[in-house]
Amino acid sequence: MDKIVHFIPYASFLLFLYEVLETLPLSTPTFSMNVFWSVSVLTILLALPDLQRRPPSTLPTPTNGHTPLLSPPTDHKPIGKHTRTHSNGEPITDYDAKEPLFAGVLRQEGFPFKAERILWMLDRPLDDETTSVVLRAILRMAWRSGDHALLLKRCYDILLRSFDIVDGQPTLIPRLRNLAYLSARAFCHIFIQSGSDVQGNDRTVASLKERHVCLSLGCHENDSNLQSVLGLTDSLLGVDRDIEWASFQLSSAHHLWVSDILLHHACNLVTAGMQQKVYDDIAGFVQDTFSLEPPAALSVDTNCTLMVGLLVGIPVHPDDLLVSGEKKRCVDLLRM
Amino acid sequence: MLSSPRFAPITERLFAKLSSTIQNQTSTRAEIGSVLDALWCIGLLTYNVVPRRCFELFTTVMTTASHLPPDLKWEAGRLAMHGAFKWDGYYPMVAGPQEVLSFLDYHFDLRAKGENQDEAIQYATRALAFGATPTCLETLAQFDPTVPPFFDGIRSLFRPDKPHELKKAALCFLSHIEARWFPVFSEHVSPDAVQDFCEDLVSVVNEVVIDDVEVKRAATTILLSMADASTFRLHIPLHMWEHLEFVHELDDGSPPLRRCRNNPDVIPALRRTKDQRPLILWLAILWREITKLDAKIQEQVIDVTTRAVAQSPHVEDFLLLLLNAEETRLEEKLRTFSSWSTDEGVETLRLKLYELRESRTHFYEVCEPEDIQ
Numbered sequence: 001m002d003k004i005v006h007f008i009p010y011a012s013f014l015l016f017l018y019e020v021l022e023t024l025p026l027s028t029p030t031f032s033m034n035v036f037w038s039v040s041v042l043t044i045l046l047a048l049p050d051l052q053r054r055p056p057s058t059l060p061t062p063t064n065g066h067t068p069l070l071s072p073p074t075d076h077k078p079i080g081k082h083t084r085t086h087s088n089g090e091p092i093t094d095y096d097a098k099e100p101l102f103a104g105v106l107r108q109e110g111f112p113f114k115a116e117r118i119l120w121m122l123d124r125p126l127d128d129e130t131t132s133v134v135l136r137a138i139l140r141m142a143w144r145s146g147d148h149a150l151l152l153k154r155c156y157d158i159l160l161r162s163f164d165i166v167d168g169q170p171t172l173i174p175r176l177r178n179l180a181y182l183s184a185r186a187f188c189h190i191f192i193q194s195g196s197d198v199q200g201n202d203r204t205v206a207s208l209k210e211r212h213v214c215l216s217l218g219c220h221e222n223d224s225n226l227q228s229v230l231g232l233t234d235s236l237l238g239v240d241r242d243i244e245w246a247s248f249q250l251s252s253a254h255h256l257w258v259s260d261i262l263l264h265h266a267c268n269l270v271t272a273g274m275q276q277k278v279y280d281d282i283a284g285f286v287q288d289t290f291s292l293e294p295p296a297a298l299s300v301d302t303n304c305t306l307m308v309g310l311l312v313g314i315p316v317h318p319d320d321l322l323v324s325g326e327k328k329r330c331v332d333l334l335r336m
Numbered sequence: 337m338l339s340s341p342r343f344a345p346i347t348e349r350l351f352a353k354l355s356s357t358i359q360n361q362t363s364t365r366a367e368i369g370s371v372l373d374a375l376w377c378i379g380l381l382t383y384n385v386v387p388r389r390c391f392e393l394f395t396t397v398m399t400t401a402s403h404l405p406p407d408l409k410w411e412a413g414r415l416a417m418h419g420a421f422k423w424d425g426y427y428p429m430v431a432g433p434q435e436v437l438s439f440l441d442y443h444f445d446l447r448a449k450g451e452n453q454d455e456a457i458q459y460a461t462r463a464l465a466f467g468a469t470p471t472c473l474e475t476l477a478q479f480d481p482t483v484p485p486f487f488d489g490i491r492s493l494f495r496p497d498k499p500h501e502l503k504k505a506a507l508c509f510l511s512h513i514e515a516r517w518f519p520v521f522s523e524h525v526s527p528d529a530v531q532d533f534c535e536d537l538v539s540v541v542n543e544v545v546i547d548d549v550e551v552k553r554a555a556t557t558i559l560l561s562m563a564d565a566s567t568f569r570l571h572i573p574l575h576m577w578e579h580l581e582f583v584h585e586l587d588d589g590s591p592p593l594r595r596c597r598n599n600p601d602v603i604p605a606l607r608r609t610k611d612q613r614p615l616i617l618w619l620a621i622l623w624r625e626i627t628k629l630d631a632k633i634q635e636q637v638i639d640v641t642t643r644a645v646a647q648s649p650h651v652e653d654f655l656l657l658l659l660n661a662e663e664t665r666l667e668e669k670l671r672t673f674s675s676w677s678t679d680e681g682v683e684t685l686r687l688k689l690y691e692l693r694e695s696r697t698h699f700y701e702v703c704e705p706e707d708i709q
Contacts, residue, residue, distance in 0.1 A: 290380035
């Protein structure tokens with residue numbers, strides 16, 4: 001009952017929004033639906049933490065062996081433990097912090113259920129724009145080790161959906177380019193950050209590898225960002241094909257993301273005792289980055305130097321790599 | 337070349353680790369292999385801290401890594417040299433040439449065995465050509481480049497098939513060791529080989545001399561060395577003599593310039609050239625300090641000048657123009673100091689200016705005796 005009462009204001013807001021959009025004279029149906037779904041996703045994400053703050057006794061118990069989609073797993077930690085406070089003791093809300101919603105809410109250490117939430121959203125019949133919003137949310141989150149096989153599978157399905165595959169030959173559907181790019185990035189992001197790149201294959205990952213077709217073989221010559229992320233996906237799923245970093249012209253943001261994710265990969269390899277594999281996996285990217293004229297952004301060079309450091313045994317803790325955009329911390333680590 | 341205070345600590349830490357792994361006698365082959373992998377990557381970085389640290393690492397490899405297997409040691413040396421001397425415009429300072437010469441010695445040996453070691457040789461040559469400190473140049477002057485495998489190795493650097501950058505570095509390197517190269521070169525090879533080397537050298541000068549002042553200075557030094565050595569003088573083509581116009585780029589104490597000024601065979605050789613311009617340029621160079629020349633050379637200068645002026649009155653104007661230009665250059669240089677300065681350098685400049693004016697008066701006496709009277 002509490003749960004229903006708790007959702008009343010959110011549901012009312014969504015209903016109101018839907019009606020407003022319907023009545024707006026200038027809005028097209030597609031535009032209305034896009035706005036509606038985007039706001040819905042954000043509203044649900046806002047609503048869930050409040051819901052989880054309810055005392056466990058007030059939550060509905062699972063019925064028929066199925067866990068309701070919105071119910072939390074039973075081993076969650078109390079959220080209050082991680083609540084930040086002002087100097088006067090009042091809790092800092094995410095509005096106070098003025099951070100992006102996902103980064104602010106979900107990047108908190110130990111925050112539970114994010115995978116379940118994202119999965120729940122991706123299981124809805126979302127249009128492409130809304131799916132993109134969810135995928136972008138994935139990229140703003142840190143995925144610590146854990147079982148994210150289902151989420152990986154969802155991302156992979158979205159990726160495959162963006163291609164026409166005839167006789168094992170993938171052809172990108174042009175209007176789904178962004179979806180392909182974001183889903184491939186989200187896939188690599190979760191795969192590497194959760195450590196699946198160095199863990200033994202679980203069943204889901206093994207089945208993905210089994211049905212994977214080399215996506216970077218498709219013709220994307222003028223789209224270096226897409227081609228590079230598809231190359232990474234291929235390589236994570238066992239395709240033995242070198243990524244031609246030197247032939248790409250990556251955008252700054254994408255270059256930084258690749259350097260972040262490869263640094264994480266190198267760190268995973270070292271942690272798993274697979275040091276000898278580090279050079280093979282990062283050398284091409286690092287050498288290409290260091291040879292760029294004009295030079296790459298300082299953050300990218302820093303990431304690459306940290307990778308080189310890992311090669312010779314200068315350790316970096318994987319948790320420190322989650323502090324995206326704050327490479328100064330990594331620099332400080334090396335100063336020690 | 338970039339510099340970043342934020343970036344420096346990472347590279348410093350990284351190089352400290354590389355250096356300690358190389359020096360550690362218990363490092364395994366795999367660990368050294370990782371160092372080589374890391375060097376291969378980090379050597380490409382464009383931050384100015386990298387070349388300096390790479391050269392320090394090179395010195396470490398050459399001096400303290402005798403415990404390493406030879407293949408790893410030389411590979412480490414090559415990669416460190418690559419990181420240190422790959423960029424134009426920023427060269428780490430080389431205080432002593434010994435390690436670089438040992439490196440060059442080894443790679444000239446490999447070249448003699450038929451291996452292409454152009455890249456490694458290029459970096460080592462660049463180190464000696466562009467990175468050498470005055471102390472290093474003094475030590476280098478004692479080095480005998482005619483011993484094997486250096487003699488053949490250095491000659492090979494000027495072959496037409498060598499990379500442009502290697503030729504440029506080789507030209508500058510040769511200008512540092514010219515005193516022990518040109519005078520004795522013909523003792524080691526046949527006259528045909530001298531001619532071949534001359535042709536290679538001249539074509540390298542033509543190819544690279546447009547690059548920058550340092551290369552022009554090197555080309556002029558080499559021209560003067562060739563002019564001083566009788567076996568080479570014969571092979572200097574007319575167009576190469578025109579590099580005499582860059583003599584003012586050389587230090588006054590430049591050894592080949594000093595030797596040439598006192599060599600009585602230079603003027604006759606220049607008189608035999610088809611064009612008078614190199615001779616006039618050389619006369620202008622000598623007229624700057626005619627009172628300091630040997631009596632025999634002074635006689636030659638006066639004789640040749642009188643004849644040249646008699647043939648064409650423009651020669652007198654041209655020589656005067658050059659002497660006046662030299663006076664202006666010295667005056668401008670002097671103007672950068674206080675008029676009251678008693679600094680040794682300033683005193684030297686004043687003396688030079690005085691001598692130049694004296695020389696010009698002497699020039700008037702020679703060319704226009706009736707006007708003076």
